[in-house]
Amino acid sequence: MTDNCRVVVLLSGSGTTLQAILDQQNQYCYQVVGVLSNRPDAYGLERARSAGIDTRSLDHKHFPSRESFDLELMERIDKFKPDLVVLAGYMRILSHAFVKHYQGKLINIHPSLLPKHKGLHTYQSALDAGDKEHGTSVHYVTEELDSGSVVMQGTLNITPADTAKTLEQRVKVMEHYLYPRAIDWIASGRITVEDDVISLDKKPLGPQGYRISEKSIASTE
Protein backbone atom coordinates (compact mmCIF):
# COMPACT_ATOMS: atom_id res chain seq x y z
CA MET A 1 0.00 0.00 0.00
CA THR A 2 2.33 2.80 1.21
CA ASP A 3 5.53 3.06 3.18
CA ASN A 4 3.81 4.60 6.10
CA CYS A 5 0.19 3.65 5.70
CA ARG A 6 -2.19 6.17 7.29
CA VAL A 7 -4.67 4.31 9.47
CA VAL A 8 -7.90 5.65 10.95
CA VAL A 9 -9.47 3.52 13.70
CA LEU A 10 -13.19 3.48 14.53
CA LEU A 11 -14.35 2.16 17.90
CA SER A 12 -17.24 2.26 20.34
CA GLY A 13 -15.83 0.83 23.55
CA SER A 14 -12.87 0.15 25.79
CA GLY A 15 -10.32 0.07 22.98
CA THR A 16 -8.00 -2.74 24.07
CA THR A 17 -7.68 -3.59 20.38
CA LEU A 18 -6.72 0.00 19.57
CA GLN A 19 -4.15 -0.14 22.36
CA ALA A 20 -2.51 -3.20 20.80
CA ILE A 21 -2.48 -1.48 17.39
CA LEU A 22 -0.86 1.61 18.92
CA ASP A 23 1.63 -0.31 21.05
CA GLN A 24 2.96 -2.21 18.05
CA GLN A 25 2.99 0.50 15.40
CA ASN A 26 6.69 1.25 15.87
CA GLN A 27 7.60 -2.21 14.67
CA TYR A 28 5.25 -2.11 11.68
CA CYS A 29 4.74 0.10 8.63
CA TYR A 30 1.45 1.75 9.56
CA GLN A 31 0.71 4.88 11.49
CA VAL A 32 -2.55 5.62 13.33
CA VAL A 33 -3.45 9.19 12.37
CA GLY A 34 -6.94 9.44 13.86
CA VAL A 35 -9.41 7.65 16.11
CA LEU A 36 -13.16 8.22 15.87
CA SER A 37 -16.01 6.98 18.01
CA ASN A 38 -19.79 7.08 17.81
CA ARG A 39 -19.76 7.11 21.63
CA PRO A 40 -18.29 10.24 23.22
CA ASP A 41 -17.56 8.34 26.46
CA ALA A 42 -15.70 5.44 24.81
CA TYR A 43 -12.55 4.73 26.81
CA GLY A 44 -10.73 4.03 23.55
CA LEU A 45 -10.75 7.80 22.88
CA GLU A 46 -8.89 8.34 26.14
CA ARG A 47 -6.29 5.76 25.11
CA ALA A 48 -5.81 7.55 21.78
CA ARG A 49 -5.42 10.95 23.45
CA SER A 50 -2.83 9.52 25.85
CA ALA A 51 -0.87 8.34 22.83
CA GLY A 52 -1.08 11.82 21.29
CA ILE A 53 -3.45 10.74 18.51
CA ASP A 54 -6.12 13.06 17.13
CA THR A 55 -9.63 11.96 18.14
CA ARG A 56 -13.17 12.84 17.06
CA SER A 57 -16.44 11.72 18.53
CA LEU A 58 -19.72 11.88 16.72
CA ASP A 59 -22.77 10.78 18.66
CA HIS A 60 -25.04 8.75 16.40
CA LYS A 61 -28.02 9.63 18.64
CA HIS A 62 -27.92 13.19 17.28
CA PHE A 63 -28.62 12.09 13.70
CA PRO A 64 -32.01 11.33 12.18
CA SER A 65 -30.81 8.31 10.19
CA ARG A 66 -27.95 5.86 9.75
CA GLU A 67 -27.26 7.40 6.34
CA SER A 68 -26.95 10.98 7.60
CA PHE A 69 -24.68 9.87 10.45
CA ASP A 70 -22.44 7.87 8.14
CA LEU A 71 -22.14 10.76 5.67
CA GLU A 72 -20.88 13.06 8.41
CA LEU A 73 -18.59 10.33 9.73
CA MET A 74 -17.13 9.80 6.24
CA GLU A 75 -16.38 13.51 5.97
CA ARG A 76 -14.53 13.46 9.28
CA ILE A 77 -12.63 10.29 8.43
CA ASP A 78 -11.58 11.63 5.03
CA LYS A 79 -10.03 14.73 6.61
CA PHE A 80 -7.37 12.33 7.96
CA LYS A 81 -6.66 11.11 4.39
CA PRO A 82 -6.55 7.45 5.43
CA ASP A 83 -5.08 4.63 3.36
CA LEU A 84 -6.87 2.12 5.57
CA VAL A 85 -9.91 2.34 7.87
CA VAL A 86 -9.78 -0.15 10.73
CA LEU A 87 -12.83 -1.15 12.77
CA ALA A 88 -11.83 -2.10 16.31
CA GLY A 89 -14.94 -2.82 18.33
CA TYR A 90 -17.06 -0.39 16.31
CA MET A 91 -20.61 -1.38 17.22
CA ARG A 92 -22.65 0.15 14.39
CA ILE A 93 -24.07 -1.40 11.27
CA LEU A 94 -22.61 0.48 8.30
CA SER A 95 -24.68 2.05 5.53
CA HIS A 96 -24.36 1.04 1.90
CA ALA A 97 -22.74 4.39 1.04
CA PHE A 98 -20.12 3.99 3.76
CA VAL A 99 -19.08 0.48 2.74
CA LYS A 100 -18.96 1.48 -0.92
CA HIS A 101 -16.88 4.59 -0.21
CA TYR A 102 -14.18 2.59 1.62
CA GLN A 103 -14.37 -0.57 -0.45
CA GLY A 104 -11.02 -2.40 -0.41
CA LYS A 105 -9.66 -0.27 2.41
CA LEU A 106 -12.00 -1.12 5.28
CA ILE A 107 -11.25 -4.03 7.62
CA ASN A 108 -12.72 -5.52 10.79
CA ILE A 109 -11.86 -8.11 13.38
CA HIS A 110 -14.66 -10.42 14.42
CA PRO A 111 -14.38 -12.88 17.32
CA SER A 112 -15.30 -16.10 15.53
CA LEU A 113 -13.97 -18.39 12.84
CA LEU A 114 -15.99 -16.90 10.00
CA PRO A 115 -18.27 -17.87 8.36
CA LYS A 116 -19.32 -19.37 11.72
CA HIS A 117 -21.06 -17.26 14.37
CA LYS A 118 -21.66 -13.90 12.76
CA GLY A 119 -23.11 -11.11 14.90
CA LEU A 120 -22.96 -10.85 18.70
CA HIS A 121 -22.37 -13.37 21.54
CA THR A 122 -20.02 -15.51 19.49
CA TYR A 123 -18.36 -17.16 22.53
CA GLN A 124 -21.63 -18.49 23.90
CA SER A 125 -22.77 -19.50 20.40
CA ALA A 126 -19.60 -21.56 19.90
CA LEU A 127 -20.11 -23.29 23.28
CA ASP A 128 -23.81 -23.89 22.61
CA ALA A 129 -22.99 -25.39 19.21
CA GLY A 130 -20.54 -27.82 20.84
CA ASP A 131 -17.69 -26.48 18.68
CA LYS A 132 -14.23 -27.92 19.27
CA GLU A 133 -12.56 -24.78 17.92
CA HIS A 134 -13.12 -21.07 18.21
CA GLY A 135 -11.11 -18.00 17.30
CA THR A 136 -11.08 -14.70 15.51
CA SER A 137 -11.06 -13.43 11.92
CA VAL A 138 -9.65 -10.32 10.29
CA HIS A 139 -11.71 -9.60 7.19
CA TYR A 140 -12.47 -6.96 4.60
CA VAL A 141 -15.84 -5.32 5.16
CA THR A 142 -18.66 -5.76 2.71
CA GLU A 143 -22.30 -4.86 3.06
CA GLU A 144 -23.36 -8.18 4.46
CA LEU A 145 -22.53 -8.36 8.18
CA ASP A 146 -19.22 -10.14 9.00
CA SER A 147 -18.96 -11.52 5.46
CA GLY A 148 -16.06 -10.06 3.47
CA SER A 149 -12.93 -11.95 2.41
CA VAL A 150 -10.94 -13.27 5.37
CA VAL A 151 -7.31 -12.16 5.64
CA MET A 152 -6.26 -13.98 8.79
CA GLN A 153 -7.69 -16.28 11.45
CA GLY A 154 -6.45 -17.12 14.93
CA THR A 155 -7.67 -20.48 16.19
CA LEU A 156 -7.89 -22.12 19.61
CA ASN A 157 -9.11 -25.45 20.93
CA ILE A 158 -12.10 -25.22 23.25
CA THR A 159 -11.60 -27.17 26.49
CA PRO A 160 -14.34 -28.56 28.77
CA ALA A 161 -13.39 -25.91 31.36
CA ASP A 162 -14.02 -23.00 28.97
CA THR A 163 -16.79 -20.48 29.53
CA ALA A 164 -17.79 -17.50 27.39
CA LYS A 165 -15.55 -15.38 29.65
CA THR A 166 -12.43 -17.56 29.30
CA LEU A 167 -12.94 -17.82 25.55
CA GLU A 168 -13.21 -14.06 25.29
CA GLN A 169 -9.97 -13.62 27.24
CA ARG A 170 -8.11 -16.15 25.11
CA VAL A 171 -9.45 -14.71 21.85
CA LYS A 172 -8.50 -11.18 22.84
CA VAL A 173 -4.89 -12.22 23.44
CA MET A 174 -4.81 -13.61 19.90
CA GLU A 175 -6.53 -10.53 18.46
CA HIS A 176 -3.96 -8.22 20.00
CA TYR A 177 -1.23 -10.19 18.26
CA LEU A 178 -3.04 -10.76 14.93
CA TYR A 179 -4.69 -7.47 14.10
CA PRO A 180 -1.56 -5.26 14.12
CA ARG A 181 0.17 -7.91 12.01
CA ALA A 182 -2.71 -8.09 9.52
CA ILE A 183 -2.74 -4.30 9.24
CA ASP A 184 0.99 -4.38 8.56
CA TRP A 185 0.63 -7.04 5.88
CA ILE A 186 -2.04 -4.98 4.14
CA ALA A 187 -0.11 -1.74 4.60
CA SER A 188 3.07 -3.21 3.18
CA GLY A 189 1.29 -4.70 0.16
CA ARG A 190 1.99 -8.31 1.18
CA ILE A 191 -1.76 -8.92 1.16
CA THR A 192 -3.56 -8.36 -2.13
CA VAL A 193 -7.16 -8.98 -3.15
CA GLU A 194 -8.33 -9.91 -6.60
CA ASP A 195 -11.86 -11.08 -7.36
CA ASP A 196 -12.38 -11.63 -3.62
CA VAL A 197 -9.36 -13.98 -3.47
CA ILE A 198 -6.81 -12.94 -0.87
CA SER A 199 -3.15 -13.59 -1.53
CA LEU A 200 -0.16 -13.34 0.76
CA ASP A 201 3.09 -12.61 -1.08
CA LYS A 202 1.21 -13.41 -4.32
CA LYS A 203 0.18 -16.90 -3.08
CA PRO A 204 -3.59 -17.31 -2.85
CA LEU A 205 -4.85 -18.11 0.65
CA GLY A 206 -7.88 -20.31 1.28
CA PRO A 207 -11.28 -18.86 2.22
CA GLN A 208 -10.19 -18.77 5.87
CA GLY A 209 -7.15 -16.65 5.12
CA TYR A 210 -3.78 -17.10 6.83
CA ARG A 211 -4.37 -19.35 9.85
CA ILE A 212 -2.38 -19.30 13.05
CA SER A 213 -3.08 -21.18 16.27
CA GLU A 214 -3.10 -19.92 19.82
CA LYS A 215 -0.21 -22.29 20.56
CA SER A 216 2.05 -20.93 17.85
CA ILE A 217 1.22 -17.36 18.85
CA ALA A 218 2.17 -18.21 22.45
CA SER A 219 5.48 -19.71 21.32
CA THR A 220 6.41 -16.57 19.35
CA GLU A 221 5.80 -14.24 22.30
Ligand code: GRF
Ligand atom coordinates in the same frame (compact mmCIF):
# COMPACT_ATOMS: atom_id res chain seq x y z
C1 GRF B 1 -12.87 -7.27 19.94
O1 GRF B 1 -12.88 -8.45 20.66
C2 GRF B 1 -13.25 -7.52 18.50
O2 GRF B 1 -13.23 -8.86 18.13
C3 GRF B 1 -14.67 -7.06 18.38
O3 GRF B 1 -14.82 -6.06 19.33
C4 GRF B 1 -13.92 -6.30 20.42
C5 GRF B 1 -13.39 -4.94 20.80
O4 GRF B 1 -12.81 -4.93 22.07
N1 GRF B 1 -14.94 -6.62 17.04
P1 GRF B 1 -12.10 -3.62 22.62
O5 GRF B 1 -13.14 -2.53 22.76
O6 GRF B 1 -11.04 -3.24 21.65
O7 GRF B 1 -11.54 -4.02 23.95
